[in-house]
Amino acid sequence: MGLTTRTPSRAPSRRLCRAHVLALLGMLGLFGTSALGGCSGQMADQPSYKTGEFARLPASGSIPMVPRKPWASRLPPGTATASTPLLVNQAMIAEGKQLYADNCGFCHGARGLGDGPVGEVYAPKPANFQLPRLVSATDGRIYEVITNGYSTMPAFYKRLSPEERWRVVAYVRELQHGRE
Numbered sequence: 001m002g003l004t005t006r007t008p009s010r011a012p013s014r015r016l017c018r019a020h021v022l023a024l025l026g027m028l029g030l031f032g033t034s035a036l037g038g039c040s041g042q043m044a045d046q047p048s049y050k051t052g053e054f055a056r057l058p059a060s061g062s063i064p065m066v067p068r069k070p071w072a073s074r075l076p077p078g079t080a081t082a083s084t085p086l087l088v089n090q091a092m093i094a095e096g097k098q099l100y101a102d103n104c105g106f107c108h109g110a111r112g113l114g115d116g117p118v119g120e121v122y123a124p125k126p127a128n129f130q131l132p133r134l135v136s137a138t139d140g141r142i143y144e145v146i147t148n149g150y151s152t153m154p155a156f157y158k159r160l161s162p163e164e165r166w167r168v169v170a171y172v173r174e175l176q177h178g179r180e
């Protein structure tokens with residue numbers, strides 16, 4: 001009777017014991033491999049990425065939240081050159097188009113008519129670039145609006161470099177002249 005009561009109580013503990021041994025062997029196996037991997041035994045000496053290192057390049061068209069850049073400051077009004085200082089060519093316009101799509105189109109609309117989906121919630125609505133006042137505005141004026149923002153429109157001086165802002169200006173000009 002004593003034997004029959006002991007046996008079932010021992011059986012699970014034996015199974016438990018086997019499980020422990022297996023787990024222990026598994027852990028030894030793991031430690032063994034990692035010990036071979038990191039020769040110096042130092043935590044810092046391992047194939048992981050360090051702070052500030054990126055595993056891969058950002059996807060094309062993504063908007064990086066970059067740390068403060070030397071160019072990232074507002075522009076005193078009226079100080080931008082009247083016409084773009086960059087040579088406007090097809091490559092520049094294509095880049096401007098992408099930047100416009102990533103930063104402006106959702107408010108101003110794909111064609112710059114002030115009808116982007118996010119712009120819907122704004123009062124006043126995002127500007128329609130076809131307004132005569134904006135068609136006749138200088139490149140520099142549009143550059144300043146992008147740099148400093150305008151009433152409820154956010155400023156882009158931190159997010160877009162000066163070159164990127166001029167590329168966007170070039171694309172806004174294309175939209176205004178119906179070339180896009």
Ligand code: HEC
Pocket residue numbers: 100103104105107108118119122123124125126127134142145146150151152153154156168172
């Ligand atoms: C979050 C929405 C939003 C985004 C993003 C945005 N804008 Fe605007 N923008 C506005 C609004 C709203 C106004 C109009 C504000 C007003 O009339 O008071 C405006 C006005 C303007 C004007 C006219 C300023 C004037 O003198 O009347 C220009 C030019 C302009 N935006 C260009 C851009 C460009 C280029 C981008 C991208 C780099 C951009 N905006 C991104 C909301 C936005």
